[in-house]
Amino acid sequence: MFRILKSPVPAGFPASYGSSSPRGPSPDAALTRRQRARAVRLFLARHRRLLAALSVAGALGCVLVTLRPAPPHTVPVLVAARDLDTGAVPGPADVRVARYPPGNAPEHVLRRHADTQGRALAAAVRRGEPITDLRLVGPQLRGEPGGVALPVRFADADAVRLLRPGDRVDVLAGPVPDDASRAGVPRDGPPPARVVARGATVLARPAGEQERGGGLLILSVPPDVAAAIAGAATMSPLTYTLRGTPK
Known part of the structure; x- marks a missing residue:
């Protein structure tokens, strides 16, 4: 008769190693899960005040974002980027686009860099001064x-x-x-x-x-x-x- 010999279980492996019958998790694995769960509960217990404060801060941030008013409406206004002399033809570096509230923008103000192309200044302007249509002389x-x-x-x-x-x-x-007028001689008119x-x-x-x-x-x-x-x-x-x- 033949005897079936069992191979020895290597060191460090669970006793179920090599067994053909399925078994549940080992006691060591179950213990590890319990330890992790316990560590999480202890962390939450120790830092509950900090976590509560963070939750309140997050809620307040959401409320502030919701209640924050929308940015005010503005319109583009072309202004001088530097002092410009009479007769100068403003180029891209001489003007810039600023944002004005609609009620503060001058009447007939220019709004784009292209509006000054080929046009000369009818009068000198200071840095930051809005440029209106009357400030420029057309090419004609x-x-x-x-x-x-x-x-x-x-x-x-x-x-x-x-x-x-x-x-x-x-x-x-x-x-x-x-000569006659210099000498004081009267004229007919x-x-x-x-x-x-x-x-x-x-x-x-x-x-x-x-x-x-x-x-x-x-x-x-x-x-x-x-x-x-x-x-x-x-x-x-x-x-x-x-x-x-x-x-």
């Missing part, structure tokens, strides 16, 4: 091809304030005193003014206080006409007649 008002921009000081400041960029004017100069420029386009009317008398305009005129106006301004006061505005 930048003068005729071959023309020049000429600063011209007129005698009557009130008359200058009536003009806007785009107006067309004739420039008149007072009569040049002759007042000497007539003379026209030194016709159809000059007003490019800009610089804002701000005038350090001298009269008012200043920037006119677009041909180079030879610019020379005539500059020469007349050294001898006589200048005025203008309005020819109308472009349609």
Whole structure:
């Protein structure tokens, strides 16, 4: 007869190792689960106040988020990113978009960088100042091809304030005193003014206080006409007649 020999159980393995009959978890495994459960209960018991505080804080955070008012409504406003001079054509680095409450935004303010493309400033602006449509001269008002921009000081400041960029004017100069007038010889009537420029386009009317008398305009005129106006301004006061505005 043959005897069936059992192989020895290796050290460290449970006694059920090699047995063909299924058995439940070992006592050691059940003990480990109980120890873990006990450790969790002890942790919760020891830190129950901290956990309760965290729960309350989380609930308050949810309430605050729910009750927080929505951010105020704003609108884009184009403002100068730095001080800009009269006649400058603002580029992307010269302007920026700010956010204003709707009630604080100026009327007819520009809102996009593209709104300034190819347009020159009719007056100087300070850093942070909103740029409106009246601050810019359109490309059609930048003068005729071959023309020049000429600063011209007129005698009557009130008359200058009536003009806007785009107006067309004739420039008149007072009569040049002759020998008879210098000698005090009376004339039959007042000497007539003379026209030194016709159809000059007003490019800009610089804002701000005038350090001298009269008012200043920037006119677009041909180079030879610019020379005539500059020469007349050294001898006589200048005025203008309005020819109308472009349609």
